[in-house]
Amino acid sequence: MLNAYDILETIRMIQDECLDIRTITMGISLLDCIDNNIDVACENVYNKITSCAENLVSVANDISKEFGIPIINKRISVTPIAIVSAACKCSPVKFAHAMDRAAKAVGVDLIGGYSALVQKGFSAGDIELINSIPEALSTTEKVCSSVNIGSTKTGINLDACKIMGKIVKDCAESTVDKACFGAAKLVVFCNAVEDNPFMAGAFHGVGEPDVMINVGVSGPGVVRAALSKYPDANITEISDIIKKTSYKITRVGQLVGVTASERLGVPFGIVDLSLAPTPAVGDSVAHILEEIGLEQCGTHGTTATLALLNDAVKKGGVMACSRIGGLSGAFIPVSEDAGMIDAAKSGCLTIEKLEAMTAVCSVGLDMIVVPGDTEPDIIAAIIADEAAIGMVNTKTTAVRIIPAIGMDVGDELDWGGLFGCGPVMPLKKQSPSKFINRGGQIPAPLHSLKN
């Protein structure tokens, strides 16, 4: 039976503590759209996306009203375009335009999958796609791109790291008039997952069903509010409180996912057990760490508290849903988290500390603004460092950094909305160029040989 306390708790979580469903993402396979004539292939892509996702937004809006829970983003992920475009043997930028038109036609917020998987080398279509990313992202609004350059099984493709260092910079330069936003729509992964519902790194893996619904939940504010009621709890009790809260958050994700899947007639894939912050007051992962007992996020103890948070979120969520996937864990995108923004501005949170944090939480160096004159080789080395953490720890890591062209430390890039704003963070100036230019493949670690 329902009781009044439970009902009011749920309403308070939604109204006051920013509980929401961060995204419903429809994964769509484009393998049946392949044609060696690029115009025919693009037409196939447009038609498939618009027919599969025709009702996605209206169904999500109805569910949001019925359950009284905001569903912030409606998104689409597609098969990595490098696979779809390989037969065309030309720049695949037309695919990005077809994706953008389709996304606008069905009314989704973003569409991901302008992607290539090059962890062990480049196959047909990969180089063409990677080289076209700056143009694709600067001439579209809703398209997001990702490139997987390493994995625990394959090691790290250092040639791809080098290229991506330059591509990230080019993406920022080609969108200077939009506050370098192109770079914010590009993620470089190690151990990319095939069912991730979160942008900018979502793509629909080739092992996935034809069409599928994945859900990403959120609720840093709920976790913080729960912890604030127990100021004297020991750290084991803190972990238990997070687990219980995470269970409740994830149950809503499961309910929304199953309901959306039934109404759209599409199989339900996974819930991504995530704590995704927004710049809104009370929706910050950094503030959870501060609630646990840090004066400011980024100080000593940040890695330990984040590890505990990340682990407890998973343990609580795992029983709450039938299948888990995606990136599952706490996100730490600097510009999208009010507490992280403050910590970065005060100098307490540095890129070195963020790197350590990425070893114990979801994903990686995310939404970090760096000086505009950063050399591409330095960006490539940041990518290689982060990929090494992912490769060795058998986890997904990623780099989404934004070179603020024409700006330096002390300046700030502001995109507004969910993407927030970020202070330019200092990087080391010493060159890693000789390492990066050696090229080749960093071999997979010993523990990849599990067979």
Add this chain to the structure above:
Amino acid sequence: MRAVITVIGHDAIGILAKVSTRCSEYNANVIEVTQSVLQDVFAMIMLVDISNLSIPFAELSDNMSALGKDLSLSIHTMHEDIFNCMHHI
């Protein structure tokens, strides 16, 4: 199918009457009502059967929110499944 309507705000005469009248207009059958007034704050939780609703659920939710605005109250209409899934294993 059942929904939970919660009404929170300053106490006034006729809140229960206005909300239940609106329910009857849309063919939502009131099953259970609990209400309390603590230091002038009125809180009412109403369980309603929506199996034979005359309008789509989303519209009911919108109309109830609008009624809340008119009465300077906060009214939420939510499917009972969200509470069941969050609070029961």
